[in-house]
Amino acid sequence: MNDADQLLAELLPQVRDNCAVADAAVAGRFSLCGLLLRLRNLYKWERDIAPWREQDTAEVLAWVSQREELWEGLLEAEPKDLSLGGRGYDPFDTEGINALTAPHGLVYGAGRVGGQAPVFFLARQSGAARDNGLTIHRLGPELTQDILFLPGLRQGEHIYLRSSPFPYLLWDMLADPRPSMAAFKRYALTAYGLDYAQALTKPSWELLAPVITGEMNTVLWHELGEASDAAGAAGLLAKAAGGHPGSDVEHFVRGVKDMLADCGPGGRLAHIIAARARGTLALYPVWLAGFLRLLFPEIIPAVKQFMDSEDWEVIEQARQTGWQKASDAAAELGEILTGFQGAEARTLARRVVMEPLVGCTTPASDD
Numbered sequence: 001m002n003d004a005d006q007l008l009a010e011l012l013p014q015v016r017d018n019c020a021v022a023d024a025a026v027a028g029r030f031s032l033c034g035l036l037l038r039l040r041n042l043y044k045w046e047r048d049i050a051p052w053r054e055q056d057t058a059e060v061l062a063w064v065s066q067r068e069e070l071w072e073g074l075l076e077a078e079p080k081d082l083s084l085g086g087r088g089y090d091p092f093d094t095e096g097i098n099a100l101t102a103p104h105g106l107v108y109g110a111g112r113v114g115g116q117a118p119v120f121f122l123a124r125q126s127g128a129a130r131d132n133g134l135t136i137h138r139l140g141p142e143l144t145q146d147i148l149f150l151p152g153l154r155q156g157e158h159i160y161l162r163s164s165p166f167p168y169l170l171w172d173m174l175a176d177p178r179p180s181m182a183a184f185k186r187y188a189l190t191a192y193g194l195d196y197a198q199a200l201t202k203p204s205w206e207l208l209a210p211v212i213t214g215e216m217n218t219v220l221w222h223e224l225g226e227a228s229d230a231a232g233a234a235g236l237l238a239k240a241a242g243g244h245p246g247s248d249v250e251h252f253v254r255g256v257k258d259m260l261a262d263c264g265p266g267g268r269l270a271h272i273i274a275a276r277a278r279g280t281l282a283l284y285p286v287w288l289a290g291f292l293r294l295l296f297p298e299i300i301p302a303v304k305q306f307m308d309s310e311d312w313e314v315i316e317q318a319r320q321t322g323w324q325k326a327s328d329a330a331a332e333l334g335e336i337l338t339g340f341q342g343a344e345a346r347t348l349a350r351r352v353v354m355e356p357l358v359g360c361t362t363p364a365s366d367d
Contacts, residue, residue: 012144015108015143015144020071021077040060043060091120107139107160109153111155114251116245121146124143126140140163146165152219152222184283184303185286192210211279218277221270225268228267229264229265230261232260272315285299294358303315329353336349
């Protein structure tokens with residue numbers, strides 16, 4: 001056994017165990033329908049089954065039952081340190097672990113996302129590049145799977161683009177039967193050079209390749225916006241997550257941070273405009289979820305108008321409107337979460353910022 005095989009044999013089962021612990025910690029946060037959708041996709045991902053291929057229902061349900069039993073036994077568990085070459089590593093020590101894995105073409109990722117949910121992955125390195133002081137890792141096949149299906153993750157100066165889970169998210173979005181989104185998807189697929197009906201009824205990896213590539217670019221553009229235009233909101237999010245974990249205030253702050261990343265001068269929409277990426281633009285409203293959807297209603301009529309006129313200035317105006325709105329909201333929230341604590345801070349945030357902007361404190365569930 002060579003050094004690479006030995007490292008993988010030692011590391012992989014430990015990362016998979018921590019993935020199971022992380023999944024157990026977050027599974028209860030999803031609605032029943034959302035959880036079943038993710039479990040169905042996880043079943044396919046683990047077996048390298050295309051997202052559009054449906055499996056025997058009884059077989060999938062038996063696997064779901066086994067997975068739920070596994071999670072029940074891990075509800076009180078915490079991610080474990082990793083033991084490599086006789087030395088222990090904190091499971092979130094990506095720098096230390098990647099010093100061992102990188103020479104063998106492996107990338108280890110770990111972090112905490114919404115609600116401090118842990119996420120771990122181990123993948124083959126597909127490529128790496130530098131952009132504005134950031135290292136962008138394009139990951140190939142992943143050796144572990146998790147229920148969050150995050151397509152991108154930024155940790156400090158590193159951005160990880162995960163091509164393995166992304167097609168499952170993309171296909172669910174394309175196959176969503178909501179009539180209100182059909183016009184956006186039809187225009188987008190045409191802009192990508194595809195026939196709408198064929199893409200939905202006779203999908204294939206080859207057929208959808210340009211859409212997967214184009215939409216993965218938007219994941220990168222969002223993460224670049226997070227690192228630049230939304231960087232100032234990192235402290236605000238830390239206050240919300242630390243002082244009000246799991247609350248509507250934390251989720252709202254995350255929505256504001258996402259809006260800064262998408263609407264900032266170096267973010268997602270600015271890149272879409274610069275690239276004249278018509279397909280990606282048309283799918284932007286379809287991707288919107290949670291508080292971001294409520295915060296940025298201006299983009300939907302703007303994209304509809306664009307699909308009639310192809311006037312990019314309409315999108316630029318909507319981007320600037322969103323940027324100003326998110327910047328103002330971040331400033332107001334910063335004052336509230338710095339000057340007040342506990343229930344008083346949450347009450348003020350809801351009354352002064354959240355309700356005027358979105359009219360409610362809880363968005364409709366997307367899961």
